[in-house]
Amino acid sequence: MTDLTWSVAWEIELDDAAHAGIAALLGRAYAQPQRFTGGRSWAGARPEVRVVARDGATPVAHAGIVRRFLRTLPEGRDVLVGDVGLVAVDPAHHRRGLGTALMARVVDVLVDLDVPFGFLSCGPAVEPFYRAAGWTRLPGVRVHLVDTHHRARVDEDPAMVHAAGRPLSAWPATRVLARDGQLV
Ligand SMILES: CC(C)(COP(=O)(O)OP(=O)(O)OC[C@H]1O[C@@H](n2cnc3c(N)ncnc32)[C@H](O)[C@@H]1OP(=O)(O)O)[C@@H](O)C(=O)NCCC(=O)NCCS
Numbered sequence: 001m002t003d004l005t006w007s008v009a010w011e012i013e014l015d016d017a018a019h020a021g022i023a024a025l026l027g028r029a030y031a032q033p034q035r036f037t038g039g040r041s042w043a044g045a046r047p048e049v050r051v052v053a054r055d056g057a058t059p060v061a062h063a064g065i066v067r068r069f070l071r072t073l074p075e076g077r078d079v080l081v082g083d084v085g086l087v088a089v090d091p092a093h094h095r096r097g098l099g100t101a102l103m104a105r106v107v108d109v110l111v112d113l114d115v116p117f118g119f120l121s122c123g124p125a126v127e128p129f130y131r132a133a134g135w136t137r138l139p140g141v142r143v144h145l146v147d148t149h150h151r152a153r154v155d156e157d158p159a160m161v162h163a164a165g166r167p168l169s170a171w172p173a174t175r176v177l178a179r180d181g182q183l184v
Helices: 016-029 098-113 124-132
Strands: 005-010 049-055 058-073 078-089 117-121 142-146 152-155 159-163 176-182
Touching: 005 098, 016 049, 016 058, 016 078, 049 098, 058 098, 078 098, 098 117, 098 124, 124 159
Parallel strands: 078 117, 142 176
Antiparallel strands: 005 049, 049 058, 058 078, 058 176, 117 159, 142 152
């Protein structure tokens, strides 16, 4: 892991070859190569910025971030977050701390972006990974979102936050969030 090189790249800085490498990693990590065909390195919303670790030229860890406002319901209070997704580590590198190192760099980027909080939703099975990386589950929170098939639905999966520019104590006490864009 010491030989890996890390980069933080804005979306417009990535060329076709970079997208192809990331798409291949996402296909391996999610075991869904058909979902990331044609150099398409995203599933729903395209990230604005990506954190990538490479072994030589090959991406082995990746996370995407897009800044957006969530809304609390029913109040309608806006909450600026760095919405994190497409978190993936090459299966050949699992359980060596690479995912944890990736999420530490994600938090660094969130702080650099000057967003108050990081936000993500995840399957229940990987909640322990995010907890171990310092993320906090929002208990009992439902998220109204637009899924990768462009359908609005209510998501009961774990919603996780991380402090960036503001302490977690500043997170609004709400049980329902609206994310009026596709998940990353
Ligand atoms: C989830 C993922 C990014 C973890 O990467 P990783 O490099 O293996 O993670 P780490 O080695 O840093 O794990 C740190 C700790 O997180 C927990 N953890 C790691 N992977 C986990 C998993 N799949 N499920 C539950 N807990 C997990 C463990 O407590 C682990 O510590 P341990 O190995 O000492 O038990 C990787 O398994 C992956 O890419 N999975 C497929 C894609 C995916 O599910 N992404 C998340 C979408 S929301």
